[in-house]
Amino acid sequence: MRGGNGREYAHMVAATSSSQPPNLAFPRRLRLTHARQYQSVYGYKVRKPSGLLLVYAAPNGGIEHRLGLAIHRRVGTAVVRNRIKRLLREAFRLDRHGYPLLVNGGGADLIVQVKPHEPVEVDSYRKWLADAVSSAVREVSRREAKRGEASDREG
Numbered sequence: 001m002r003g004g005n006g007r008e009y010a011h012m013v014a015a016t017s018s019s020q021p022p023n024l025a026f027p028r029r030l031r032l033t034h035a036r037q038y039q040s041v042y043g044y045k046v047r048k049p050s051g052l053l054l055v056y057a058a059p060n061g062g063i064e065h066r067l068g069l070a071i072h073r074r075v076g077t078a079v080v081r082n083r084i085k086r087l088l089r090e091a092f093r094l095d096r097h098g099y100p101l102l103v104n105g106g107g108a109d110l111i112v113q114v115k116p117h118e119p120v121e122v123d124s125y126r127k128w129l130a131d132a133v134s135s136a137v138r139e140v141s142r143r144e145a146k147r148g149e150a151s152d153r154e155g
Contacts, residue, residue, distance in 0.1 A: 022097040026089060030096070032068030032109055041068065041109045046143070048135040051128035052120075053088075056111040057136035059144055065099055065133070067092045068111040075116045083119045088112055091125040099133045103141040110136065 032038060044058030060066055069088055071081045092110075102108060110133060 024093055026093040030064060030066050032066055032111065037066075037109060038068055038070070038111060041111050044140070046136055046139045048132045048139065050132035050135070051124065052115045052117050053125070053128045053132055054113040054115070055129070055132035055136050056113070057108045057133070057140050059102055059140055060107050060109040062107045063101075063105065064107040065096055065101075066107065066109045067096075068109065070111055070113050072113070075114055076118070080119060084114055087119060087122050087125050088114075088129065090122050091129050094122075095126055095130055099130065100137050102137060103145055108133075108137055108140055 032041070041056050041058040044056075046057045048055050048057070067089070069085050071085055073081070075081050075084065112129065112132075
């Protein structure tokens with residue numbers, strides 16, 4: 001336990017208790033925070049569109065999906081971009097427990113880009129994000145399975 005404050009332990013207990021509803025928080029560990037993480041996802045080259053969203057994905061070696069946002073200035077003013085980012089984070093936060101995991105049970109790093117538009121209701125973002133994440137996770141799983149078969153043949 002870092003810092004001895006018990007938060008990590010409380011999180012582990014909450015995660016193992018089946019009678020508790022899923023934790024809907026969006027902690028730092030579920031975010032992409034460094035440029036090298038973004039480069040890794042873009043380098044994996046899995047890209048799936050849905051509605052006004054474009055989702056890039058790559059396996060992350062963890063057990064949960066992580067989210068990164070890349071909102072270009074042409075999307076709108078800072079106020080519009082920040083509103084869209086808040087809505088996308090909310091959509092991810094609410095639905096992240098329902099997104100499929102990779103075939104090996106692992107999570108994926110996800111980067112969401114948007115086409116220029118005015119902000120819409122969070123329900124639209126939830127649907128688009130769920131569709132794109134499901135499709136991207138299927139593609140990443142397919143690639144990882146193919147990569148595993150190739151390494152089995154070599155070894």
